[in-house]
Amino acid sequence: MFFMKFFRRKSVLINSYYEKWSRLNFINFILVSKLLHYLISIPIIALVSISGVEDDSIGGPDLSKLSFIESLIFIAVAAPIIETYLGQHLPIKITQKFVKNHSNKIPILVSTLLFSAFHATYSFWYFLIILPLGWILAATYTIFQNRKESAFWITAAIHMLQNLIAVLMRYEDYFNL
Numbered sequence: 001m002f003f004m005k006f007f008r009r010k011s012v013l014i015n016s017y018y019e020k021w022s023r024l025n026f027i028n029f030i031l032v033s034k035l036l037h038y039l040i041s042i043p044i045i046a047l048v049s050i051s052g053v054e055d056d057s058i059g060g061p062d063l064s065k066l067s068f069i070e071s072l073i074f075i076a077v078a079a080p081i082i083e084t085y086l087g088q089h090l091p092i093k094i095t096q097k098f099v100k101n102h103s104n105k106i107p108i109l110v111s112t113l114l115f116s117a118f119h120a121t122y123s124f125w126y127f128l129i130i131l132p133l134g135w136i137l138a139a140t141y142t143i144f145q146n147r148k149e150s151a152f153w154i155t156a157a158i159h160m161l162q163n164l165i166a167v168l169m170r171y172e173d174y175f176n177l
Contacts, residue, residue, distance in 0.1 A: 022143040026154070029143075033136050033158055040132035048125050058129065059122030063170045071167045080159035087115035087134070088141040088155050104142040111138035133162060 021032055048058065063071050091114050095107035115134035120127035137155050144151040 018139075022146070029140075029154075030158055030161065033140060034161065037132055037136045037162070040135070041129065044128050044132065048129065053125050057123060058125045060126060061122075063167070068167075068171050071171070072164070076160055076164040076167050080156050080163055083115065083118065084137070084141075084152060084156040084159055087111060087118060088137050089152055092138065092141055092145075104139075104146075108135065108138040108142060111141070133159075 021029070021036070024032055061075060063075065066074065088111050091111045092104075092107040095110045096104075099106045112131060112134040115137060116127050116130045119130040137159055140158055141151045141155045144154045
């Protein structure tokens, strides 16, 4: 009985925060989304670190083969547009057609897992690390879909920001940061 009350309270709290997050204006939504992404990622990254996984085993895009400008074009712009279409737009729209319960939990779950599976080509660890971003992007898509705003482009913009940060971090020596 204790556990049921505990989880019910936690669920109410999470739903309350989700509702507040979904009502933020565009700029605040992006800022809170990035913060939320990093906070949710901490336990997963800690798990990977505790597991003794080497950075080379995690993988990720090989930016060494691309110039800075090519990285900006392909990693920070083109990839997020393509991945938003394939990882959020299509799976969410298709799942919503088949799941008519007016809840976006299943479309968000399907999108999150599919988006993360795209990145599993690097490694299982990369799949785990990308799960929080997949959830943030899927939730963003459904939130802005419900708000009757450009769900695709807002989701793509958040993904572009994430990839831009990754590119800039990779090229920090280039800028002598």
